[in-house]
Amino acid sequence: MNQPASAYFLEERHDPNETHTLSVLVQNEPGVLARVIGLFSGRGYNIDSLTVSETESHKHLSRITIVTTGTPTVIEQIKHQLDRMIPVYRVVDMTITGRSIERELAMVKVRGRGDSRVEALRLADAFRARVIDATTESFVFEITGNSSKISQFIDLMRPLGLVEVARTGVAAIGRGPEGM
Amino acid sequence: MTDKSNDPNQMTGAAMIVRALIDHGVQHIFGYPGGAVLPIYDEIFQQSDVEHILVRHEQGAGHAAEGYARSTGKPGVVLVTSGPGATNMVTPLTDALMDSIPLVCITGQVPTHLIGNDAFQECDTVGITRPCTKHNWLVRDVNDLAKVLHEAFYVATTGRPGPVVVDVPKDVQFALGTYHPPRKSDVHVSYTPRVKGDAAQIRKAVALLAAAKRPVIYSGGGVINSGPEASKLLRELVDVTGFPITSTLMGLGAYPATGKNWLGMLGMHGTYEANMTMHGCDVMLCVGARFDDRITGRTDAFSPGSKKIHIDIDPSSINKNIHVDVPIIGDAGNVLGDLLQVFKAEAKKPDIKAWWQEIAKWRARNSLAYKKSNDVILPQYAIQKLFEATRGHDTYITTEVGQHQMWAAQFFGFDEPHRWMTSGGLGTMGYGLPAALGVQVAHPDSLVIDIAGDASVQMTMQEMSTAVQFELPIKIFILNNQYMGMVRQWQQLLHGNRLSHSYSEALPDFVKLADAFGCVGIQAIKPSDLDGALKEMIKVKRPVLFDCRVAALENCFPMIPSGKAHNEMLLPAEATDEATAAAFAGGKALV
Ligand SMILES: Cc1ncc(C[n+]2csc(CCOP(=O)(O)OP(=O)(O)O)c2C)c(N)n1
Ligand SMILES: [Mg+2]
Numbered sequence: 001m002n003q004p005a006s007a008y009f010l011e012e013r014h015d016p017n018e019t020h021t022l023s024v025l026v027q028n029e030p031g032v033l034a035r036v037i038g039l040f041s042g043r044g045y046n047i048d049s050l051t052v053s054e055t056e057s058h059k060h061l062s063r064i065t066i067v068t069t070g071t072p073t074v075i076e077q078i079k080h081q082l083d084r085m086i087p088v089y090r091v092v093d094m095t096i097t098g099r100s101i102e103r104e105l106a107m108v109k110v111r112g113r114g115d116s117r118v119e120a121l122r123l124a125d126a127f128r129a130r131v132i133d134a135t136t137e138s139f140v141f142e143i144t145g146n147s148s149k150i151s152q153f154i155d156l157m158r159p160l161g162l163v164e165v166a167r168t169g170v171a172a173i174g175r176g177p178e179g180m
Numbered sequence: 181m182t183d184k185s186n187d188p189n190q191m192t193g194a195a196m197i198v199r200a201l202i203d204h205g206v207q208h209i210f211g212y213p214g215g216a217v218l219p220i221y222d223e224i225f226q227q228s229d230v231e232h233i234l235v236r237h238e239q240g241a242g243h244a245a246e247g248y249a250r251s252t253g254k255p256g257v258v259l260v261t262s263g264p265g266a267t268n269m270v271t272p273l274t275d276a277l278m279d280s281i282p283l284v285c286i287t288g289q290v291p292t293h294l295i296g297n298d299a300f301q302e303c304d305t306v307g308i309t310r311p312c313t314k315h316n317w318l319v320r321d322v323n324d325l326a327k328v329l330h331e332a333f334y335v336a337t338t339g340r341p342g343p344v345v346v347d348v349p350k351d352v353q354f355a356l357g358t359y360h361p362p363r364k365s366d367v368h369v370s371y372t373p374r375v376k377g378d379a380a381q382i383r384k385a386v387a388l389l390a391a392a393k394r395p396v397i398y399s400g401g402g403v404i405n406s407g408p409e410a411s412k413l414l415r416e417l418v419d420v421t422g423f424p425i426t427s428t429l430m431g432l433g434a435y436p437a438t439g440k441n442w443l444g445m446l447g448m449h450g451t452y453e454a455n456m457t458m459h460g461c462d463v464m465l466c467v468g469a470r471f472d473d474r475i476t477g478r479t480d481a482f483s484p485g486s487k488k489i490h491i492d493i494d495p496s497s498i499n500k501n502i503h504v505d506v507p508i509i510g511d512a513g514n515v516l517g518d519l520l521q522v523f524k525a526e527a528k529k530p531d532i533k534a535w536w537q538e539i540a541k542w543r544a545r546n547s548l549a550y551k552k553s554n555d556v557i558l559p560q561y562a563i564q565k566l567f568e569a570t571r572g573h574d575t576y577i578t579t580e581v582g583q584h585q586m587w588a589a590q591f592f593g594f595d596e597p598h599r600w601m602t603s604g605g606l607g608t609m610g611y612g613l614p615a616a617l618g619v620q621v622a623h624p625d626s627l628v629i630d631i632a633g634d635a636s637v638q639m640t641m642q643e644m645s646t647a648v649q650f651e652l653p654i655k656i657f658i659l660n661n662q663y664m665g666m667v668r669q670w671q672q673l674l675h676g677n678r679l680s681h682s683y684s685e686a687l688p689d690f691v692k693l694a695d696a697f698g699c700v701g702i703q704a705i706k707p708s709d710l711d712g713a714l715k716e717m718i719k720v721k722r723p724v725l726f727d728c729r730v731a732a733l734e735n736c737f738p739m740i741p742s743g744k745a746h747n748e749m750l751l752p753a754e755a756t757d758e759a760t761a762a763a764f765a766g767g768k769a770l771v
Contacts, residue, residue, distance in 0.1 A: 031306060031318075038310055073499065073500075077496060077499075080494075080498070081496050083496075084339075084495065086314070086315040086370065087370055089369075089370040
């Protein structure tokens with residue numbers, strides 16, 4: 001094997017990528033989100049989706065849900081790197097536990113008249129999307145579900161006059177009585 | 181309302197900082213004043229428990245604190261001002277993060293109400309230092325200050341040690357608040373480094389070790405960081421098992437270089453026997469090292485036939501570069517203690533005579549050989565002479581970065597931990613001189629030598645002035661080859677001998693420079709000069725700049741060529757131009 005002469009070993013390994021959803025429980029203090037995001041950008045990890053909000057305000061706890069893609073080695077690294085940050089309590093790989101529910105919310109604005117307007121409404125109904133705003137020439141739909149369902153809905157709206165989309169990113173929680 | 185004026189814990193933020201230093205047993209700090217830390221400097225002026233060493237550049241303060249920390253096992257403390265003071269600390273903080281050195285750096289910040297305003301000497305210190313610290317804090321309320329300072333010391337020194345920054349706005353330094361001594365509740369409940377290794381994993385490890393036919397122990401800086409007890413246990417483990425042992429650059433001294441099981445350093449410029457032993461082993465015990473790329477060579481050909489045991493305090497070091505079979509998370513000393521106990525109770529010294537015979541053949545290749553000369557000083561020879569001259573002295577060595585650093589690692593034998601301070605992870609030229617200052621502050625009566633290169637030493641040369649002011653008799657032993665030798669070596673090997681900007685056309689006269697600083701200048705040009713000049717250097721109780729003129733074009737071998745495995749080393753005797761060209765065949769490098 002000949003690589004360009006270099007002080008580093010240049011050959012990259014190409015293991016297949018996996019997508020994992022991680023729940024990260026953190027102390028809600030200034031800069032904590034910057035630390036997490038800085039870790040991902042600094043070490044070249046991917047963020048496919050990220051949501052964060054305080055979940056237990058009396059304990060100053062926030063829950064960050066990150067969807068990330070990488071080789072199994074990289075995913076393991078990400079979890080360890082997150083876990084060793086000082087304000088991080090716990091990191092749980094929701095994909096490995098295999099017993100989690102993932103949901104995302106989107107608001108989808110569609111503009112149109114006539115047939116396409118009717119079709120949009122019909123599809124929204126099939127997807128259990130709710131109308132939360134309407135004018136004579138537009139709707140805003142609210143839809144929740146897993147990310148692929150939302151993407152599919154958005155794809156269907158595109159030819160019907162899709163104007164814009166706001167998505168929350170993924171929130172995830174384990175099934176059953178136990179907490180994380 | 182209670183009257184707080186008599187409460188001894190009522191004080192200004194600035195006073196709290198000095199008080200916390202005292203409570204944490206800090207005797208020396210390294211720093212440089214400026215507008216945003218003047219209240220703290222005012223407090224320092226009015227007490228005598230903590231001695232402040234005034235450097236000439238904040239980077240010098242950082243490396244000095246690193247040297248102090250590495251040679252004592254205690255945290256190094258730095259005090260710098262906001263803005264440029266803080267940005268000048270970025271290099272030593274990164275250096276300390278890479279090499280797991282405990283540093284507590286206190287930075288001044290503009291007053292709270294001006295933060296975000298582009299105020300004079302404002303910078304986003306916590307933002308800039310976030311990726312180069314283990315943790316950092318901006319303290320906005322004086323009543324949080326004591327807690328944060330105590331937590332800072334705790335975080336820096338426990339688990340995998342590292343640098344921390346506490347950024348304190350000037351109004352918080354002036355404000356009155358309540359101080360409290362260190363207590364457990366000062367620390368994040370989410371921070372719980374693991375010290376004790378898992379018993380079942382330790383048993384698995386012992387079973388592997390006991391059945392090994394071709395074992396090796398590969399130890400690293402983690403053993404040093406764990407404290408002297410870990411080095412003692414490592415030595416005992418080598419005795420009890422009879423295994424060969426090698427170490428990383430950072431781990432030198434944990435096992436003595438005079439020990440009979442010592443193979444020398446491993447890795448890119450390690451010995452042939454160390455690398456071949458790693459390559460051919462059937463069981464590898466890695467303690468406190470991290471399979472870094474200078475160690476492994478090409479990862480897919482790294483020690484292909486071995487079962488690997490990895491003891492490390494940082495779970496993120498496990499399986500990062502190399503897959504291991506038995507990970508044990510915990511403190512090196514703690515785990516070694518448990519492992520030894522189990523080994524002694526349940527296992528016998530395996531018979532590995534055949535393995536030692538194989539190793540003897542690799543040793544016989546004499547991979548550190550070099551051609552001697554009567555006319556010019558070979559750099560390797562200079563280090564051997566330095567090593568001999570310092571026998572019997574209480575010696576500490578620091579280095580800069582380059583060929584001289586590798587030769588120092590190869591030719592200076594370390595028999596004790598905490599005696600060898602070098603920038604391993606970051607490879608920071610300019611580290612060694614200020615690091616020597618820090619070591620000398622901690623060990624005023626010891627012999628502290630920076631083995632330096634002519635290029636590196638100019639990066640932090642200004643600290644000679646600090647050495648003179650504080651009467652720190654550091655010895656700067658410059659292997660002067662008039663080149664950035666390591667850069668030139670790579671250009672010769674990889675870039676068609678086009679020596680682009682690796683020759684220093686205008687070196688200062690180091691002897692005159694010594695004179696200008698008010699220290700002692702010594703020069704050696706011929707091999708016959710060395711003995712006398714070294715004796716003089718050691719004898720004089722003042723800082724010395726030693727200009728040791730060495731063979732300009734000598735290169736550092738043995739070497740694992742790029743993209744090659746441990747068993748494909750280039751040995752000095754074989755490093756003819758053709759062999760070298762063949763070993764490095766390939767295009768130009770991008771990285
Ligand atoms: C701050 C910094 N800049 C650049 C480098 C890249 N570098 C590595 S070794 C080296 C040359 C060092 O020359 P010298 O100090 O004379 O040591 P020698 O190799 O000649 O022994 C350079 C430029 C570095 N390691 N650190
Ligand atoms: Mg040089």
